[in-house]
Amino acid sequence: MNKRIITLGEIMLRLSTPGHERFVNTQSYEVNYGGAEANVAVSLAFWGLSAAHVTSFPDHEIGKAAVNTLRFSGVDTSFIRYNEGRMGVYFVENGAMQRSSKIIYDRFDSAFAQVNVKDFDWEKIFEGADWFHWTGITPAISQSAADLCKAAVQAASRLGVKISADINYRRNLWQYGKGPMDIMPELIKPSHLIIAGLTDFENCMGITETDYLQACEKAKSMCPSLKYVSTTHRDSISASENELNGVLWNVESLLESKTYEMTHIVDRIGGGDAYMAGLIYGLLHLDDQNALDFAIAASVLKHSIPGDANFVSIDEVNQLVEGKNVGKLLR
Numbered sequence: 001m002n003k004r005i006i007t008l009g010e011i012m013l014r015l016s017t018p019g020h021e022r023f024v025n026t027q028s029y030e031v032n033y034g035g036a037e038a039n040v041a042v043s044l045a046f047w048g049l050s051a052a053h054v055t056s057f058p059d060h061e062i063g064k065a066a067v068n069t070l071r072f073s074g075v076d077t078s079f080i081r082y083n084e085g086r087m088g089v090y091f092v093e094n095g096a097m098q099r100s101s102k103i104i105y106d107r108f109d110s111a112f113a114q115v116n117v118k119d120f121d122w123e124k125i126f127e128g129a130d131w132f133h134w135t136g137i138t139p140a141i142s143q144s145a146a147d148l149c150k151a152a153v154q155a156a157s158r159l160g161v162k163i164s165a166d167i168n169y170r171r172n173l174w175q176y177g178k179g180p181m182d183i184m185p186e187l188i189k190p191s192h193l194i195i196a197g198l199t200d201f202e203n204c205m206g207i208t209e210t211d212y213l214q215a216c217e218k219a220k221s222m223c224p225s226l227k228y229v230s231t232t233h234r235d236s237i238s239a240s241e242n243e244l245n246g247v248l249w250n251v252e253s254l255l256e257s258k259t260y261e262m263t264h265i266v267d268r269i270g271g272g273d274a275y276m277a278g279l280i281y282g283l284l285h286l287d288d289q290n291a292l293d294f295a296i297a298a299s300v301l302k303h304s305i306p307g308d309a310n311f312v313s314i315d316e317v318n319q320l321v322e323g324k325n326v327g328k329l330l331r
Contacts, residue, residue, distance in 0.1 A: 009037030010112035012088035034308025043277030045074035052076035085111030095239030122155035140173035157190035167200035274302035274310040
């Protein structure tokens with residue numbers, strides 16, 4: 001039986017300078033649509049799973065274009081709603097060599113920030129669902145977005161749907177009078193899987209350990225349903241060259257992936273979402289070590305693809321895990 005995954009979160013209009021042009025001299029922008037949670041849904045749909053994304057858009061052509069992008073990617077859009085507000089936008093300047101990449105956000109007062117929790121029937125949305133994924137970006141946007149996320153998490157927990165959370169602490173987003181410690185611990189508590197680094201643990205769970213394994217154990221004591229904790233480690237030699245690996249704690253041991261050298265990065269945005277999607281897919285189909293290996297390989301491949309979404313096949317990910325056909329001309 002095909003697994004069904006539900007994701008929740010804002011999607012924004014992404015405007016990227018062509019190639020490696022700078023904001024100060026570009027004359028045009030390339031258009032994409034993306035959001036952390038939707039990127040996960042796109043990957044899973046591309047791998048043949050049933051994935052639905054829940055969000056809200058402004059009721060005009062740009063909002064509908066974003067919906068069409070999801071549909072083209074195979075994501076179920078039947079739970080998307082339209083309401084007042086604007087389309088959130090972010091601008092991307094891709095760095096190269098020693099020049100860093102830059103992102104400028106323009107998302108204040110978006111349609112998603114004004115979402116109405118009563119517009120969503122979570123009992124219906126979770127019908128037949130196996131997994132629900134959210135990130136710490138959503139409750140940081142606005143009180144109404146936080147309320148929507150809370151309603152979703154509570155419904156998923158009540159209905160026995162596995163829950164994953166990419167804690168993804170964003171300091172600059174918490175601007176509506178609440179801090180992460182006011183909201184995040186309750187949301188994280190029923191999770192089955194969380195992605196969190198030490199900064200996420202400290203700011204969103206109050207865990208101040210300097211040792212990652214001890215931080216994971218404290219997270220488990222706070223979250224009885226927790227089975228997995230994971231994070232990635234990135235060494236940025238330059239904007240064009242990074243090293244990346246991942247770790248996965250499964251309550252019994254801390255597993256580690258191989259380290260990949262990425263020497264000609266095309267676009268690193270969405271790499272964490274590709275990793276998250278790889279973990280969800282892997283934990284649904286593989287043993288823990290192979291799930292971790294699949295996830296980090298999926299993330300590495302995303303760095304070769306422009307835009308937010310990771311359009312790579314399961315076979316391509318598996319071939320990278322096995323070291324086959326790496327960088328070859330395939331005919």
